[in-house]
Amino acid sequence: MGAFPPPRGGNHYYYYYNAGPPPRNPGPPDDDRDALAREGKLDIQRPESFTGHDPCQWRTYLTQCLNLFQAKPITFQLDSARVAFAASYLQGIAFDHYTALLRFEPQSPVLSNWQSFVNEFST
Numbered sequence: 494m495g496a497f498p499p500p501r502g503g504n505h506y507y508y509y510y511n512a513g514p515p516p517r518n519p520g521p522p523d524d525d526r527d528a529l530a531r532e533g534k535l536d537i538q539r540p541e542s543f544t545g546h547d548p549c550q551w552r553t554y555l556t557q558c559l560n561l562f563q564a565k566p567i568t569f570q571l572d573s574a575r576v577a578f579a580a581s582y583l584q585g586i587a588f589d590h591y592t593a594l595l596r597f598e599p600q601s602p603v604l605s606n607w608q609s610f611v612n613e614f615s616t
Contacts, residue, residue: 540557540558545585554582576610
């Protein structure tokens with residue numbers, strides 16, 4: 494292989510192309526990144542744990558979760574993120590039921606679909 498760049502002269506033509514700026518790191522667009530930063534600064538009350546012992550607490554727990562999802566729509570845009578977050582505040586028999594689903598029915602829609610999760614724990 495010869496010297497680069499090749500010496501002038503001869504019958505060879507060389508073309509140099511400007512490839513432009515280096516590619517950016519893949520990630521969310523700037524608007525999403527800014528929105529995530531704003532969401533991160535919001536101090537929204539986390540839900541109180543739901544045990545399942547008092548079904549009347551379900552409505553309050555669900556409302557607190559929905560309030561947080563509304564305030565942080567990018568963070569909780571996926572159903573699976575909503576379910577994972579809400580499940581992290583389950584305790585007692587509600588937690589035991591969720592754990593049983595994880596162990597014995599890992600493909601259950603309750604584990605990844607928000608509406609299925611709500612329906613499962615509303616009954």
